[in-house]
Amino acid sequence: MAPSLSTNLPPEQQSASQADRFTRAREVQAVALLEDYVEMIGDLIAEHGEARVADIAERMGVAQPTATKAIARLKREGLATSRPYRGVFLTDDGAALADRVRARHRTVVALLIAVGVPETTAELDAEGIEHHVSEGTLAAFEAYLAQQNRNK
Amino acid sequence: MAPSLSTNLPPEQQSASQADRFTRAREVQAVALLEDYVEMIGDLIAEHGEARVADIAERMGVAQPTATKAIARLKREGLATSRPYRGVFLTDDGAALADRVRARHRTVVALLIAVGVPETTAELDAEGIEHHVSEGTLAAFEAYLAQQNRNK
DNA sequence: GCCGATTTATAGCCATCGCTATACTTATTG
DNA sequence: CAATAAGTATAGCGATGGCTATAAATCGGC
8 A cells, every 4th residue: 555645535634644754753763873872882881891982982883983972962861971081881761771772672683583584684674673663563573473482 | 682792703793793783774864865755756746746845845744945955965866856946856766766665665564564563553663664674674574475465 | 917825945053973183081011 | 100002082074954034936816
């Protein structure tokens, strides 16, 4: 079913809801970066006991000042703390977000694999997809995976 | 499997591939907007015989100058043509891209529904997800859907 | 054919997210 | 306990993608 060619809604209403979808996708994008950084900082702390700016930058594939700027934003949003020339740490909110993001990432990868996507591709695509997976879709994914586990 | 806690690769290589995933997600994001505009312009032309800036802006949920700026970028990229105060049209490249994007969108929505996502949610989430679905994942989705059709 | 309404373009602003270059701390080592 | 190395912060730039306000062009009705 094509998005806007085959409904019987009045045009204004069609457009409004389509615009809403784009608006939501834009909003999602704005938090995606925060989610990625928070998850990665959580990973680094779990692995090394601390998260250094240089490590964060390397893993994110950005230059170091770009990471520094992102960390400033995390601090502004109350997700992380840091003192100059010291490591970065997560607040309770940040750690909780990291956990949610990590779990969602795993679920998305598992679902992609479950429907036949090769593992490498699944990992690659999941990085972008996960941020757009709403609560409802995530719940459906989990239900699907649980069902499939039962059947095998 | 957590992304960076449970492999036996040397750390540098782990980081490199994780960085690559983020880099790719960033690149995808850069073309996502173009894809959305091109698909929408295609829809409008199919419906009304032409795509007006005002209609494009309304459907994208942005102000009219924002749409004008995006159209300028489409023209720069060789995807669309327009003359001042006239409608917007797609080049052959633009039309081909619109077709691919539309088909991918349908497939993503269908797959989400097939794994149990409610239709409304599927439409909403697909708008963001679709751009991150690679050729390989798309092929897997199509195979899965074909398989499921056979079994019912 | 002109005049008001509609549509489109332009100007100029803001925030975000990249980057390089450089300054400043901290750590290390002779 | 310097001097150098390494790590982090700051400054400043460019592109992108939003916005509002305003100018310019086109369209419709009289």
